[in-house]
Amino acid sequence: MEKQEIIKKIEKSGHRKVRFAICDIDGILRAKNIHVDKFLEVAGNTVGYCDVVFGWDSNDRCYDNVELTGWHTGYPDKKAALDLNTFRTVPWDNGIPYFLADFDVPGQEVAACPRSLLKKIRKQGADMGYKAIFSEEFEWFNFCGTPNQLAETGYRNPQPITPGMFGYSQLRPSQHADYYNELFDLLAQFNIPLESMHTETGPGVYEACIFYDEILSAADKAVLFKSAVKEIAYRHGFVATFMAKWNEQLPGSSGHIHQSIWSSDGGKNLFFSGSPEEPMSELMESYLAGQLRCLPEILPMYAPTINSYKRLRDGAWAPTTVTWGKDNRTTAIRMISRDEKSTRLEMRVPGADSNPYLAMAASLASGLYGIRNKLKLDIPPVIGNAYTSADVQKLPANLLDATRVMANSEIANELFGEAFTRHFTQTREWEWREFARAVTDWETKRYFEII
Numbered sequence: 264m265e266k267q268e269i270i271k272k273i274e275k276s277g278h279r280k281v282r283f284a285i286c287d288i289d290g291i292l293r294a295k296n297i298h299v300d301k302f303l304e305v306a307g308n309t310v311g312y313c314d315v316v317f318g319w320d321s322n323d324r325c326y327d328n329v330e331l332t333g334w335h336t337g338y339p340d341k342k343a344a345l346d347l348n349t350f351r352t353v354p355w356d357n358g359i360p361y362f363l364a365d366f367d368v369p370g371q372e373v374a375a376c377p378r379s380l381l382k383k384i385r386k387q388g389a390d391m392g393y394k395a396i397f398s399e400e401f402e403w404f405n406f407c408g409t410p411n412q413l414a415e416t417g418y419r420n421p422q423p424i425t426p427g428m429f430g431y432s433q434l435r436p437s438q439h440a441d442y443y444n445e446l447f448d449l450l451a452q453f454n455i456p457l458e459s460m461h462t463e464t465g466p467g468v469y470e471a472c473i474f475y476d477e478i479l480s481a482a483d484k485a486v487l488f489k490s491a492v493k494e495i496a497y498r499h500g501f502v503a504t505f506m507a508k509w510n511e512q513l514p515g516s517s518g519h520i521h522q523s524i525w526s527s528d529g530g531k532n533l534f535f536s537g538s539p540e541e542p543m544s545e546l547m548e549s550y551l552a553g554q555l556r557c558l559p560e561i562l563p564m565y566a567p568t569i570n571s572y573k574r575l576r577d578g579a580w581a582p583t584t585v586t587w588g589k590d591n592r593t594t595a596i597r598m599i600s601r602d603e604k605s606t607r608l609e610m611r612v613p614g615a616d617s618n619p620y621l622a623m624a625a626s627l628a629s630g631l632y633g634i635r636n637k638l639k640l641d642i643p644p645v646i647g648n649a650y651t652s653a654d655v656q657k658l659p660a661n662l663l664d665a666t667r668v669m670a671n672s673e674i675a676n677e678l679f680g681e682a683f684t685r686h687f688t689q690t691r692e693w694e695w696r697e698f699a700r701a702v703t704d705w706e707t708k709r710y711f712e713i714i
């Protein structure tokens with residue numbers, strides 16, 4: 264939609280305020296409402312936004328170890344730009360006009376901005392003649408109560424909205440049909456159409472697959488999806504969590520990313536060889552080889568939290584190895600091909616807790632790395648159980664190990680630029696330090712009386 268058309272629409276709607284949001288390094292949307300007159304001033308222009316969005320962590324604690332911003336810079340404003348292509352209206356909030364913004368402004372470099380990073384990688388693909396088609400699917404758990412109630416009880420023993428393990432259940436959605444159906448309908452109205460939705464195995468867990476799209480729109484939809492689900496859940500007295508593993512006894516929550524590379528006009532799937540028997544094209548082979556080569560060095564892009572690594576456990580449907588397989592759900596990357604259109608890769612490492620801009624940027628960048636370097640696939644497909652396969656490389660087992668590898672990785676610098684890699688790994692080191700200070704309930708249960 265053109266700028267003038269958007270402005271006319273907003274003026275006609277009678278709304279006196281407009282909302283826009285910026286995605287931080289943790290994938291959290293930081294939003295503001297602005298007066299419609301202010302919107303008219305900044306649309307197609309820039310708007311000042313305090314760069315503390317990249318100076319604090321997911322709990323608004325200020326990093327003490329990043330160079331990009333901090334007390335040493337005085338947390339100045341940076342120039343943000345609303346992306347008018349992201350215009351949508353919020354159906355559960357009176358149709359307020361809504362935009363995403365980023366710091367991708369000529370003459371300014373904000374290396375920490377995840378949406379700007381994805382745009383940069385997407386352009387590298389476009390310059391090579393490719394259109395990247397992506398989509399993310401999410402699993403998440405739903406609980407009864409309000410954020411205040413859960414916080415007051417220290418998030419102990421939260422009550423899932425439905426009991427027991429019941430994947431693909433016909434019954435469980437009926438227990439909260441209003442919520443279940445509203446998610447599908449309101450998300451579509453918010454321009455996040457779902458391809459499908461069902462219950463996953465676990466109490467109160469849903470899974471939704473977002474319709475595929477060009478990579479930037481797909482990432483926008485994935486980021487917005489997480490916030491939208493939480494907001495819609497509030498309306499029903501529920502709280503949704505996208506933690507990768509909220510309970511060690513239960514399955515984790517994934518954020519699998521489906522991807523294929525098409526000709527720039529979108530007419531031909533370049534992953535498809537033309538042969539239904541051997542559908543993988545040479546280009547797909549190099550892309551997959553690139554992803555496998557880079558994966559252990561850039562793991563925090565897919566698994567960015569302390570908790571992410573609790574999900575990556577053998578036998579839990581989540582990957583633990585640098586592997587791929589044909590329609591194999593025990594490997595890191597699952598190759599899928601029923602026909603030309605469906606030929607794609609499913610990157611299964613990301614948890615629901617990952618930042619979709621970063622996880623998609625990492626996927627595309629490492630795939631393009633494989634194509635640029637004409638990598639050959641030297642890892643054979645796993646047939647059967649990747650958890651027990653011999654001779655497979657294990658993924659780093661925790662955030663500290665994974666971050667150390669990434670911080671020293673030439674590949675990470677090449678894919679994302681040194682400034683981003685440095686800032687991002689510094690934020691992950693901070694995350695580890697925060698965790699290392701905490702005395703957890705595991706320790707008290709284990710040592711309090713016995714030791």
Ligand SMILES: NC(=O)CC[C@H](N)C(=O)O
Nearest residue numbers: 514515516517579580581
């Ligand atoms: N849908 C599935 O394949 C299950 C995924 C699993 N819950 C995970 O965390 O990765």
